[in-house]
Amino acid sequence: MKFIGQVFLFLANLLIIFAKSPQEWKSRIVYQLLTDRFSQSNSSSPCQDLSSYCGGTFQGIINHLDYIQNLGINAIWISPIILQTNNGYHGYWAQDIYQINPHFGTSQDLKDLVNACHSKDIWVMLDVVANHMGNQGNINDFSYFVPFNKAEYYHKYCIINNWANQTEVEICRLAGLPDLDQSNSFVSQTLLKWIMEVVSNYSFDGIRIDTVPEVPFDFWVKYAKSAGVYSVGECLNGNVGYVEHYQNALSGMLNYPMFFTLRDVFQNKQSMDQLRARISEESTFPDITLLGNFIDNHDNPRFLHQNGDYTLLINALTFTIFQEGIPIIYYGTEQGFAGGKDPNNRESLFGNFNQNHILYRVISTINKFKLSQGSDVYNSQQIQRYSDDQFYAYTRGMIFVGVSNLGSNGHSVHTITYHPYSNNTQLKNALNETDQVKVNNGKFQVNIWNGQPKLYFPN
Numbered sequence: 339m340k341f342i343g344q345v346f347l348f349l350a351n352l353l354i355i356f357a358k359s360p361q362e363w364k365s366r367i368v369y370q371l372l373t374d375r376f377s378q379s380n381s382s383s384p385c386q387d388l389s390s391y392c393g394g395t396f397q398g399i400i401n402h403l404d405y406i407q408n409l410g411i412n413a414i415w416i417s418p419i420i421l422q423t424n425n426g427y428h429g430y431w432a433q434d435i436y437q438i439n440p441h442f443g444t445s446q447d448l449k450d451l452v453n454a455c456h457s458k459d460i461w462v463m464l465d466v467v468a469n470h471m472g473n474q475g476n477i478n479d480f481s482y483f484v485p486f487n488k489a490e491y492y493h494k495y496c497i498i499n500n501w502a503n504q505t506e507v508e509i510c511r512l513a514g515l516p517d518l519d520q521s522n523s524f525v526s527q528t529l530l531k532w533i534m535e536v537v538s539n540y541s542f543d544g545i546r547i548d549t550v551p552e553v554p555f556d557f558w559v560k561y562a563k564s565a566g567v568y569s570v571g572e573c574l575n576g577n578v579g580y581v582e583h584y585q586n587a588l589s590g591m592l593n594y595p596m597f598f599t600l601r602d603v604f605q606n607k608q609s610m611d612q613l614r615a616r617i618s619e620e621s622t623f624p625d626i627t628l629l630g631n632f633i634d635n636h637d638n639p640r641f642l643h644q645n646g647d648y649t650l651l652i653n654a655l656t657f658t659i660f661q662e663g664i665p666i667i668y669y670g671t672e673q674g675f676a677g678g679k680d681p682n683n684r685e686s687l688f689g690n691f692n693q694n695h696i697l698y699r700v701i702s703t704i705n706k707f708k709l710s711q712g713s714d715v716y717n718s719q720q721i722q723r724y725s726d727d728q729f730y731a732y733t734r735g736m737i738f739v740g741v742s743n744l745g746s747n748g749h750s751v752h753t754i755t756y757h758p759y760s761n762n763t764q765l766k767n768a769l770n771e772t773d774q775v776k777v778n779n780g781k782f783q784v785n786i787w788n789g790q791p792k793l794y795f796p797n
């Protein structure tokens with residue numbers, strides 16, 4: 339027994355050595371894809387029905403890793419991988435946690451995917467669910483599920499109605515889905531062992547955790563430890579005080595409070611000064627540099643759905659990619675997808691791998707510029723340099739990031755007096771070769787044409 343314990347410790351240590359630490363994840367730019375929607379293995383038949391399987395596979399992802407890498411991406415977030423109840427194309431409706439979803443491929447295909455990614459220095463983040471199982475017909479029949487096949491593994495039937503009642507959020511059903519009872523030791527031990535094994539069996543580099551506030555905080559502390567890799571949790575809530583608490587359990591949280599502000603200022607053109615207020619409010623997070631920042635995902639209508647101005651989207655992306663935290667870009671944003679509510683925001687990318695799309699090219703330029711600066715950017719503090727209703731700027735190290743909500747016809751001029759550059763420094767815009775400014779008498783002017791963002795760096 340003691341020997342087995344030592345072997346186990348040894349293996350656990352090995353895992354820690356090879357696993358990517360939360361700090362290392364700061365060097366990443368993540369691409370969130372839905373495995374069912376990214377690419378089919380061999381063909382590109384159009385998806386007939388976005389509320390059901392469209393045919394994307396692990397092999398399909400392997401086939402398009404160059405498309406991902408050329409976009410300046412060095413990590414992907416894939417859908418949950420396990421066998422689903424009917425129509426669980428998204429992966430959030432588990433039936434058997436020990437089987438790989440055959441729609442996506444085999445366990446070997448998944449290993450091949452992770453290997454293919456690693457050979458290109460692309461890290462893989464797995465989406466996981468520990469709150470609930472899938473939807474099955476009869477609310478009292480659990481025989482269907484593996485291994486949670488008895489009523490005792492679930493909370494008694496109730497539906498979450500009052501989101502202000504935390505007990506209800508934790509013990510009742512989200513959208514009617516059978517709610518696992520993590521206070522049952524078989525349930526918690528099984529889930530903890532599962533996450534450790536799945537990370538190790540497939541060499542995942544990180545995990546994205548679904549429905550965090552629907553499960554008691556103490557369980558997540560154990561779960562994150564058992565996973566042993568960077569974890570980023572989902573709490574679909576704009577309240578900083580509520581979301582930040584969970585970062586005491588997980589490495590990071592998806593930055594939903596900032597998401598709402600980004601939508602307000604860039605999509606709805608509200609005052610940019612709200613960014614200043616939000617950033618200041620978020621200083622209470624245990625570690626803002628490990629949050630996952632995003633402007634699009636699979637649970638919200640796409641940015642372009644409500645505002646089709648690419649220029650505003652590019653400003654929002656520029657802000658997000660360079661801000662403290664780990665940027666996450668939702669697949670399809672780079673092809674100008676503009677789908678509305680779920681499932682319309684889960685379009686198939688099949689046959690759309692156009693590397694000349696204007697958004698693909700701009701995002702690629704922004705990402706590659708950031709990656710070229712390495713830790714000079716991601717280990718540097720974000721310092722606010724300017725804030726008013728239309729323009730917001732910050733620096734990270736020697737990079738000046740300036741964004742506006744003017745839109746494609748907008749023009750404005752702003753004088754920057756607070757910055758890290760010495761007199762006479764020539765600044766060049768990484769997004770526009772001809773755009774250069776000189777620091778004069780301790781200041782420089784930002785001249786915005788056509789609402790374009792600025793990524794100034796000293797020449």
Ligand SMILES: *[C@@H]1O[C@H](CO)[C@@H](O)[C@H](O)[C@H]1NC(C)=O
Pocket residue numbers: 379380395397
């Ligand atoms: C891909 O195509 C080949 C040959 O056309 C076929 O043998 C294989 O089963 C296909 N793979 C998948 C996953 O559909």
Ligand SMILES: *[C@@H]1O[C@H](CO)[C@@H](O)[C@H](O)[C@H]1NC(C)=O
Pocket residue numbers: 496503504505506
């Ligand atoms: C919160 O929900 C629980 C479970 O449904 C219930 O027992 C409790 O009375 C509720 N508390 C309040 C203050 O409504």
Ligand SMILES: *[C@@H]1O[C@H](CO)[C@@H](O)[C@H](O)[C@H]1NC(C)=O
Pocket residue numbers: 436532535536539
């Ligand atoms: C991990 O691999 C081991 C050995 O093949 C297997 O027994 C176990 O069920 C796997 N666990 C998961 C969660 O895939």
Ligand SMILES: *[C@@H]1O[C@H](CO)[C@@H](O)[C@H](O)[C@H]1NC(C)=O
Pocket residue numbers: 770771772773774787788790
């Ligand atoms: C690039 O910068 C120049 C000024 O040097 C400006 O005239 C031009 O409009 C800018 N191009 C774009 C696409 O913003």
Ligand SMILES: *[C@@H]1O[C@H](CO)[C@@H](O)[C@H](O)[C@H]1NC(C)=O
Pocket residue numbers: 761762778779780
């Ligand atoms: C900056 O340089 C200008 C001349 O180019 C000089 O007049 C000015 O005093 C300098 N300002 C500072 C703050 O060094």
